[in-house]
Amino acid sequence: MSFAGRLLLEFHHSLKGSRSLAMLREMRSTPFKSRAELQENQFRRLSGLLAHAEAHVPYYREMFRNLGIRSQDIRSLRDFSVLPVLTKDIVRERINDLIADNVSREKLIKGHTGGSTGMPLSFYHDSSYDDAAEAATYRNLLQCGWRLGDTIAQLWGSADLYAMPRWKLALRQHLRRAHRFDSFQCGPKEMDGWLKEFRRIKPVVLFGYASTIARFAAHVEARGERLSLKGVFSTAEKLYRPQREAISRVFACRVFDCYGSCEVRNIAAECVQGRMHVQTDSVVLEVEGSAAASREPAPFIITSFGNWVMPFIRYRNEDCGQLLEVECDCGCNFPLMDLNIARIYDNFVLPSGLVVHGQFFTYLLYGSEGIASFQFHQTGFDSIVLWIVPGPGDAAARERRIREAVEKVKQLDPTANIQVEVRTTEAIPLSRLGKHRFVRSDVSGFVPGDEVSAGAR
Numbered sequence: 001m002s003f004a005g006r007l008l009l010e011f012h013h014s015l016k017g018s019r020s021l022a023m024l025r026e027m028r029s030t031p032f033k034s035r036a037e038l039q040e041n042q043f044r045r046l047s048g049l050l051a052h053a054e055a056h057v058p059y060y061r062e063m064f065r066n067l068g069i070r071s072q073d074i075r076s077l078r079d080f081s082v083l084p085v086l087t088k089d090i091v092r093e094r095i096n097d098l099i100a101d102n103v104s105r106e107k108l109i110k111g112h113t114g115g116s117t118g119m120p121l122s123f124y125h126d127s128s129y130d131d132a133a134e135a136a137t138y139r140n141l142l143q144c145g146w147r148l149g150d151t152i153a154q155l156w157g158s159a160d161l162y163a164m165p166r167w168k169l170a171l172r173q174h175l176r177r178a179h180r181f182d183s184f185q186c187g188p189k190e191m192d193g194w195l196k197e198f199r200r201i202k203p204v205v206l207f208g209y210a211s212t213i214a215r216f217a218a219h220v221e222a223r224g225e226r227l228s229l230k231g232v233f234s235t236a237e238k239l240y241r242p243q244r245e246a247i248s249r250v251f252a253c254r255v256f257d258c259y260g261s262c263e264v265r266n267i268a269a270e271c272v273q274g275r276m277h278v279q280t281d282s283v284v285l286e287v288e289g290s291a292a293a294s295r296e297p298a299p300f301i302i303t304s305f306g307n308w309v310m311p312f313i314r315y316r317n318e319d320c321g322q323l324l325e326v327e328c329d330c331g332c333n334f335p336l337m338d339l340n341i342a343r344i345y346d347n348f349v350l351p352s353g354l355v356v357h358g359q360f361f362t363y364l365l366y367g368s369e370g371i372a373s374f375q376f377h378q379t380g381f382d383s384i385v386l387w388i389v390p391g392p393g394d395a396a397a398r399e400r401r402i403r404e405a406v407e408k409v410k411q412l413d414p415t416a417n418i419q420v421e422v423r424t425t426e427a428i429p430l431s432r433l434g435k436h437r438f439v440r441s442d443v444s445g446f447v448p449g450d451e452v453s454a455g456a457r
Contacts, residue, residue, distance in 0.1 A: 002147050002148075002149045002150055003149065004149070005148075005149025005150060005151065005177050006147070006148045006149030007149070008149065008174065008175050008177060009021070009148060009149050009175070009176070009177045011175065012172075012175035012176050012177075015175075017127075018127075018131050018134070019128065019131045019135075020131045020132075020134040020135045020138065021135070021138075021148070023131060023132055023135035024135040024138050024139060024148075027135060027136070027139060027281055028139060028142070030281050031139075031277070031279075031331075031332040031333060031334050032331055032332065032333065033333060034333060035333050038280050038281075038333055038334065039280075041280075041281060042280040042281065042284065043076075043077065045281070045305045046074075046077075046080065046284055046303065046305070047071070047072075047074070049303070049305055049308065049311060049313070050071035050074055050080075050313070051071045051072070052100070052308055052311070053071070053100075053311050053313060054070065054071040056100040056101050056102045057097075057098060057099070057100050057101070057310075057311060058097040058098075058101065059094050059097040059098045060311065060313065062097070063083070063084065067083075077284070080284070080314075081286065083313065083314050084314065085288070085301060085314050085315070085316050086312060086313060086314055086315040086316065087315075087316050088121050088316070088318070091121055091123065091315075092121065092122075095122065095123070095124075095310075098310050098311070099124055099309065099310050100308060100309055100310070100311075103126070103309050107126050107127075107309075108124045108125075108126065108309060109124065109125050109126060109127070109129075109130075110122060110123075110124055110367070111123050111124070111125060111262050111263065112262070112363075112366035112367045113261060113262035113263050113366075120362075120365070120366045120367060120368075120371075120373070120374075121263065122366075122367050123262075123263050123307075123310055123312075124309055124310045125306075125307045125309050125310060126307075126309045128306075129265070129306050129307045129309070132265070132266075132282070132306045133260075133265035133266055133306065136265070136266035136279060136282060137207070137233075137258075137266070140233060140256065140258060140266075140269045141205055141207070141231065141233065143231075143256070143271065143272055144205060144230045144231025144253070144254065144256065144272075145204075145230040145231070146204050146205045146230055146231065147204075149177055150177065150203075150204035150205070151177055151178075151179065151201050151202060151203045151204055152177060152178040152179070152203060152204070152205055152206075152207055153178075153179055153181065153198065153201070153203035153205070153206045153207070153208075154178055154179065154180045154181065154206075154207050154208055155181050155183050155186075155206065155207070155208030155209055155212040155213055155216060156180055156181075156182075156183055156207075156208050156209065157182060157183040157184040157209075157357050157359050157360055157363075158180060158182070158184075179197070179201050179203065181194050181197070181208075183208065183209050183212040183357040183359070183360075184356050184357055184359070184360040185354060185356065185412075186212060186215065186216070186354075186355045186356070186357065187349075187350075187352065187353040187354035187355045188219065188353055189353065189354075190354070191215075191216055191219040191220075192219075192223075194216065195219075195220060195223065195225065195227075198227055203229065204229065204230050205229055205230055205231045205232070205233065206229055206231075206232045206233070206251065207232075207233040207234075207235070208233075208234070208235070208236075209234070209235070209236050209237060209345070209357055209359070210234035210235070210236065210237050210238065210239040210240075210243060210257075211237060211243070211345060211347055211357065212347075212357055213232060213234055213243075213247055214243035214246055214247055215347065215355065217246050217247045217249075217250040217251065218246060218250075220250050221246070221249075221250050226250060226251075226252060227250065227251050227252075228251070228252045228253070229251045229252070229253045230253055231253050231254055231255075231256055232247050232248070232251050232253060232254075232255045232256070233255075233256045233257075233258055234247075234255060234256070234257050234258065235257070235258040235259070235260065236345075236359070237345050239255070239257045244257075254272065254274075256269060256270045256271075257269075257270045257276065257339075258270070259276065259339055261317055261319075263304075263307075263312060263315075263317070264283065264302050264304040264306075264307075264312055264315065264317060265282070265304070265306055266279050266282045266283075266306070267279065267282070267283050267285060267302060268285070268337055268339070271328060271330040271332050272330050273328055273329065273330045275328045275330065275336050276336065276337050276338065276339060277328070277332050277334035277335065277336060277337075278323075278334055278335050278336070278337050279334055280334055280335065281305070282304070282305055282306060283302055283303060283304055283305065284302070284303040285300060285301075285302055285323065285337065286300070286301040286302075286314070286323075287299070287300060287301065287321070287322065287323055288300070288301050288316065296322070297320045297321055297322050297338075297340040298320060298321075298322070299316050299317075299318065299319070299320055300316070300317055300319050300320065300321060301314050301315065301316055302314075302315050302316075302317055303315065319339065320340045321337055321338050321339045321340045322337065322338045322340065323335065323336075323337050324336040324337060324338060345357060345358030345359060345438075345439055346358050346378070346437070346439050346440055346441040347441065348361070348376075348378050348384075348439070348441050348443070349381065349441070349443045350381060350382070350412060350413040350416060350418070351381045351382050351413055351416040351418075352413045352415070352416060354412060354413055356412060358376075358438070358439035358441075361376040361409070361438065361439045362438045362439065364404075364405040364408060364409070365401065365402075365405055368397075368398065368401040368402075369393040369394050369397045369398060369401070370390060370391055370392070370393035370394055370395055370397055370398030370401075371388060371389070371390065371391055371393075371398055371401070371402075372389045372390065372391030372392075373388075373389040373391075373427075373428055373436070374386065374387060374388050374389065374428075374438065375387040375428050375436075375437060375438055375439070375440065376409075376438065376439045376440070377439075377440045377441075377442075378439075378440065378441040378442060378443055379442050380442070380443065381416075381443055382413075382416050382417065382418050382419060383418070383419045383421070384409060384418065384419070384420045384421070385420075385421050385423060386402070386405070386406065386420055386421065386422045386423070387423055387424075387425055387428050388402065388422060388423070388424050388425070389424070389425060389426065389427060389428060390424055402422060406420045406422065
């Protein structure tokens with residue numbers, strides 16, 4: 001089916017005007033180039049981005065002017081490291097000045113992401129940003145033996161699964177060679193359906209939220225079954241060792257952890273040796289301050305080559321880790337890193353047994369006017385407290401968005417009479433690791449590894 005599948009995939013990308021496959025052809029061999037070639041390529045991409053930002057992005061034009069330098073004065077990564085750090089607060093305050101002035105506003109796509117402080121962040125990109133991210137994901141999948149056209153199973157949450165007729169969704173997924181299973185509705189009943197569908201479509205690889213994949217692995221094992229795959233790729237949240245071991249056992253393959261975010265995609269990915277490589281054709285990854293010399297985990301400073309519409313240059317994304325100078329014998333010459341602190345999402349278990357990935361709740365209020373921060377806290381199977389930190393903006397719009405969010409939560413389990421209590425507060429306490437939790441659940445029902453994440457609250 002791979003040849004026929006590849007033809008279908010190429011037809012799909014041609015139909016939607018995507019450049020993902022062309023980008024994949026260009027980047028496929030990049031990880032195996034020499035270190036010197038990789039560094040030269042990375043700096044060439046960086047120089048082009050800086051020149052664009054100085055010419056077309058008001059915020060960076062002002063930055064260079066205030067520093068008394070031009071973008072062409074940046075001749076090395078050492079020179080680059082003196083540029084000021086872009087924080088989430090700056091992005092919120094100067095978002096209009098961070099958008100390139102040579103891009104049509106009609107082509108902008110708005111995205112949202114969270115933050116360690118609990119202040120959601122909005123940003124803009126275009127379709128080429130998505131194409132580049134998809135190409136990099138395809139490249140990651142290739143290392144386990146997946147081939148273009150092989151079927152991909154995606155455990156992901158998405159409202160667009162229900163925004164079109166079922167026949168149209170089935171056709172789109174068949175052409176895309178990627179079948180999505182809704183992580184926002186994943187109780188035992190739903191996962192029984194997933195298992196049946198897996199047998200029908202025979203996926204070669206599995207990609208999705210780490211916690212949902214681990215939960216599905218536990219479900220498959222509880223049914224006394226195994227599913228043989230070539231590789232499992234986890235992303236979007238912390239992957240714990242017990243989860244990795246369970247996933248590998250049930251699906252009889254290696255687990256590859258991938259690291260990225262909404263605002264900066266494809267930062268790093270594991271290789272066949274289990275080492276995480278920084279994808280230097282997509283990003284420049286630094287650690288903040290003097291931590292590089294101390295070899296201690298420190299906040300990452302990231303520059304993305306993928307988004308010229310709204311460049312993120314020396315951006316502190318509030319995750320932490322280390323850059324490693326050791327080499328890997330897998331054949332990939334991208335440098336190595338360790339990820340120490342990343343995102344953690346709790347799964348909510350409802351009275352009917354339905355399990356809902358925490359991202360569902362964050363999507364309800366990201367980008368809402370008048371809401372500075374929020375947290376959904378599940379205190380019982382049928383009880384949730386929604387904490388709201390009011391912000392500037394239309395109070396009526398805020399109340400309307402909150403009512404809509406509460407109604408959508410109740411609709412998850414209509415027969416259970418879920419109680420959602422809305423409370424306002426001046427601030428939501430951070431976890432002991434100093435991270436904000438947009439979702440918290442006190443309800444049990446953990447899969448292997450969840451007990452680790454529960455202790456990290």
